[in-house]
Amino acid sequence: MPQKVSAATRERLLAAAERLLLTERYEDVSVRRVCAAAGANAAAVHYHFGSKEALVVALLEDRLGALWADRLAAVTSEPRPIPEIVDAILEPFTELAADPVGRLHLRLLAQCVLGRQVGLDLWQQQWFRLDSWSGLLPHVTERDSRRRWMLAFDLIIMRFGTDAADGRPITGHAVASLRDFVVAGLTAKETHE
Incomplete structure (x- = not known):
């Protein structure tokens, strides 16, 4: 029974954090408010996640991870052309x-990643970690690959996170231009170490 209660509390915390974070700025949402909104003990976020940052990472991985998992597993299971990988992203x-x-x-996602609100070391799922991507660019060093990714x-994230959140439509033309730019950056010849 305690394990079910713990899982239920964890899900309530994720749902409360989601409600608050989807309508307010990251900086304005406190751990105390998340716990209160979830009807949980004031220490529940720290018990279940360790920190506000880890809670937000768990929320994003939970809500967005499934969107990428199957597609990216398919394009990274064997060597694929970079344009195909970028399309899957x-x-x-x-x-x-x-x-x-x-x-x-x-x-x-944009607030957390671009604002560096959460550390790269907190991401747990494979597709949210840079080391999962670095081997996909065999023509450059691992260091350069990580930097490019x-x-x-x-x-x-900047293009989609800011434009979409501001209600600006992201046209097919804009996505195609973004795709071409990303592919060019990932496939460019390495010029330095």
Whole structure:
């Protein structure tokens, strides 16, 4: 029974954090408010997640991870052309941008990633970790690959997270231009170490 109660409390905390974070700025949502909104003990976030940052990471991974998991597993299971990998990344962003709740998740993702509100070390799921991507660019060093992927994801998250959250439509032309730019950056010849 305690395990069921613990899982239920964890889910209530995620749902409360989601309600608050989707309508308010990250900085304005406190752990105390999340616990109160979930009807949980004031220490529940720290018990279940360790910190506000880890709670937000768990929320984003829970809500967005499934959108990428199958697509990205398919394109990373064996060597694939970079444009195919980029398409698998962009497709869920486009779907989220077309959905009102999805746009709010994109805004939260942008606040956390671009604002460096949460550390890179907190992400647990494979597709949220840079080391999962670094081996996909065999023509460059691992260090350069990580740097390129970080820039690519920053650009993608910035474009989708800010435009979609502001209610600006992301047109097919804009997505195509973003795709071309990201592919060019990922496939460019390495010029330095």
